[in-house]
Amino acid sequence: MTMRLTSQRSALVGALFVALPMLAGAQNAASSATSLQPATREAQALPSLAPLVESVKGAVVNVDVQAKASGGGENPFFERFFGGEGDPRGQRREPIRQGTGSGFIIDPKGLVLTNNHVVEGAVSIIVRLDDGRSFDAEIVGRDPLTDVALIRLKGKVDNLPTVKLGDSDALRVGDWAVAIGNPFGLASSVSSGIISARARNIHSGPYDDFLQTDAAINPGNSGGPLFNMKGEVIGINTAIVGGGTGIGFAVPSNLVKALLPQLEKDGAVTRAWLGISIQDLTRDLAKAMQLPVSEGAIVSSVNDNSPAGKAGLKADDVIVAIDGQQVGSGGQLTRTVALKKPGSTSTLDVFRDGKKQALKVQLGTRPDLEGLSVRPNRGGDDSEESSKARVGVSLNNLDPRVVARAGLKSAQGALVTDVMPGSPAERADLKPGMVVVEADHKPVRNAEELAKLIRKAPSGSTLLLRVEVPGNGRFLRALLIP
Known part of the structure; x- marks a missing residue:
């Protein structure tokens, strides 16, 4: 062990002696640099970020x-x-x-x-x-x-x-x-x-x-x-x-x-929404679809009753521009649509069966697909808390992915997520997983709409609700407002 350490120390000392002439050379180079013209030295100096x-x-x-x-x-x-x-x-x-x-x-x-x-x-x-x-x-x-x-x-x-x-x-x-x-x-x-x-x-x-x-x-x-x-x-x-x-x-x-x-x-x-699933157009897909372009967004599917569906967009359509702005990928289309105003009208340039056409679409409001809604309560009642406090029901917006998995007829409605024991909601036989699609014979588009109706309903009145139970059809429920 001692001999090994000694030999390592000798090698280190040798390395130091080898390095010294190199250091001296560097010093000589630095010395020669001082003989450069001032303008040259200034050009070679890195600017300070201070x-x-x-x-x-x-x-x-x-x-x-x-x-x-x-x-x-x-x-x-x-x-x-x-x-x-x-x-x-x-x-x-x-x-x-x-x-x-x-x-x-x-x-x-x-x-x-x-x-x-x-x-x-x-x-x-x-x-x-x-x-x-x-x-x-x-x-x-x-x-x-x-x-x-x-x-x-x-x-x-x-x-x-x-x-x-x-x-x-x-x-x-x-x-x-x-x-x-x-x-x-x-x-x-x-x-x-x-x-x-x-x-x-x-x-x-x-x-x-x-x-x-x-x-x-x-x-x-x-x-x-x-x-x-x-x-x-x-x-x-x-x-x-x-x-x-x-x-x-x-x-x-x-x-x-x-x-x-x-x-x-x-x-x-609040973001605008088309209501489609998309994928990137690649060169191979463009060739297979006999398209004259190699960038765009392919429509994989169109949600029922979505803005895209109402505008006539179909699966396998290829979106190459929106309002004159070129679409290079599916992600770019998603970001571009999101920054537009819900309710506004946009023009989509689309290739369908190899032929280009323009489609007008009135953009909708993107639902809270991730369940991350953070809209604050600024002076009014919070939708979730007001409905829960008054009738004992917690509501959420309907996720299109849930619609697809559960085979629901409607893509709109208010999803029941929780019911308090002994509450008016429980007495009305509301249960988690049900989707309220109508209230007093009027369509319910989202949780906020239903919560607003519950909040404004007079005490002693009864809300007639139509609910959809996944896999079992639609039924009526009578919700007594305390």
């Missing part, structure tokens, strides 16, 4: 959250990086979890952008600024499908530093990017890198369109800004690849700008 960082870091904040454990915001498809007290898999969770994320101020009135998974289920939010100030905050709006949230600072806010959202569509792969946030609780940490890719689909949701960057982002960076060299925010840092190094993802700023008006006004995002 001026950029100093101009924007004051608007980057820490977001400390206490939240209900049931609002964990976990995603099985990729590793979120919400910092704070962990929840090791398989261990019992505490009723309240604590965590810390990041955010940035976009309005001097105290509006802050962050991630939905940072503030989801929050019972307490404290925002800490770089200048030492701290504020309580409240949620203004959330959108789980894009992981974007808007919060507002409470109390007296003045002299707040702000940053603005830039144009993420102008980015090129290879452009420089700077991330600032609160990784591992280390406030105002700065890292730099490049835009590694655009329009990444990491299968976290239906509207994936992430920027990929190799700027170092870690637990606690969630919700923090990704800047371009102009000091504009071009993304919200959102996700990392589990076990990956230098692979992070950010929600592009242009998508955030499109969502902001609804988040601030309504607290949630």
Whole structure:
């Protein structure tokens, strides 16, 4: 053992002696560099990011959250990086979890952008600024499908530093990017890198369109800004690849700008909807279908009574443009439709049996397919709580996937999810799994409509309901309103 250590030490010393002349050579090279003309030395010097960082870091904040454990915001498809007290898999969770994320101020009135998974289920939010100030905050709006949230600072806010959202569509792969946030609780940490890719689909949701960057982002960076060299925010840092190094993802700023008006006004995002299943058109499929194009979205199926169905769209139609905008993939079509206004009319350019035609379609409102509705109660009764409190029934919107699996006749209605024992709903023989399709001889389109009817019904009146029981047909129920 001693001989082996001695020989290793000799090798190390030998290596050091070999390295010394190389170091001397490097010193000589450095010395010769000083003889370069000043303009040459300036051109070779890397520019400092310090001026950029100093101009924007004051608007980057820490977001400390206490939240209900049931609002964990976990995603099985990729590793979120919400910092704070962990929840090791398989261990019992505490009723309240604590965590810390990041955010940035976009309005001097105290509006802050962050991630939905940072503030989801929050019972307490404290925002800490770089200048030492701290504020309580409240949620203004959330959108789980894009992981974007808007919060507002409470109390007296003045002299707040702000940053603005830039144009993420102008980015090129290879452009420089700077991330600032609160990784591992280390406030105002700065890292730099490049835009590694655009329009990444990491299968976290239906509207994936992430920027990929190799700027170092870690637990606690969630919700923090990704800047371009102009000091504009071009993304919200959102996700990392589990076990990956230098692979992070950010929600592009242009998508955030499109969502902001609804988040601030309504607290949630309402999206337009076609009611179809789609797949990407590939070169092989285009050849087999004898199409003159190789990009687009193939209609796999059309939901009954959907906007697409009413417009005459059929399976195997290939959508190549919407309102003159080219459709390169199914994902692009989904994102484009989602940003349009429900109830508006769009024109679809479609190939059917090799022939091109234009179809007019009145867009509908996308149902809550994922069961993630977050529309807040702003002064009125909450639909779920009001119906449950008054007659003892919990309702949800009808998922088209449930319609298909259960073989229901109608794609619209209010799904009964829970009935309280001894309640008017139980006495009316309502049961979980039933779908209320009519109330007082009028169609029920969703849970909100039925809850509104229950809320406004006079005491002592009776609502005549028509319910559909999967596999057994339709029946009448009489719901007495207390």
